[in-house]
Amino acid sequence: MNSVTEIAEQQISIDGQKIRIREITKNDIELEKQFVKELSAETKHRRFLCSKSSLTEKELEDFCTIDHKQSMAFIATIEKDNKEKMIGVSRYAESIDNNKNSREMAITVADDWQDKGLGAALTKQLISYAKMHGVGVMYSVDYYYNDFMRNLANELGIEHRADPDDMSLIIYQLTL
Numbered sequence: 001m002n003s004v005t006e007i008a009e010q011q012i013s014i015d016g017q018k019i020r021i022r023e024i025t026k027n028d029i030e031l032e033k034q035f036v037k038e039l040s041a042e043t044k045h046r047r048f049l050c051s052k053s054s055l056t057e058k059e060l061e062d063f064c065t066i067d068h069k070q071s072m073a074f075i076a077t078i079e080k081d082n083k084e085k086m087i088g089v090s091r092y093a094e095s096i097d098n099n100k101n102s103r104e105m106a107i108t109v110a111d112d113w114q115d116k117g118l119g120a121a122l123t124k125q126l127i128s129y130a131k132m133h134g135v136g137v138m139y140s141v142d143y144y145y146n147d148f149m150r151n152l153a154n155e156l157g158i159e160h161r162a163d164p165d166d167m168s169l170i171i172y173q174l175t176l
Helices: 026-038 041-048 057-064 118-132 147-156
Strands: 009-014 017-023 072-080 083-094 102-109 137-143 159-163 166-175
Touching (some): 017 118, 026 057, 026 083, 041 137, 072 118, 102 118, 118 137, 147 159, 147 166
Parallel strands (some): 102 137
Antiparallel strands (some): 017 072, 072 083, 159 166
16 A cells, blocks of 8 residues: 555544545545635635635635645545535645745634534644654644644644734644
């Protein structure tokens, strides 16, 4: 079995609901589009660090295209009305400073699924994958008031510090 598929999918249960965690694919553009559309304005603001009502076609394509090295993403889905519905995502992408050993990560969970452990499950899957693929550091930049990220960081032992260039932001960093 190759390393791409070793941890590519798992099944978990939260509140009696079966949840599938798997890697995102190019075929998931509609799932991603609907997921972002249904997020509250506050959750979108925390995720994108700005007001954003939807993603462009290019952003959707980029979010659903991974190369398994510089970028990776896992989505959480449930079965609803005989269709797959996306309820969360964890991803990393190439660092903005082009550090070959570092990746920027983002975790987003649908409003109805927050504070139930889904963010931690998605992040653990991403961390395991990153370790297997030689990523040395994962980091995230979030608003200081993002309690979801602060709680997740505390649960997973992710260090954090104020952004020296913008005191409204916190930099979360995990050395793998």
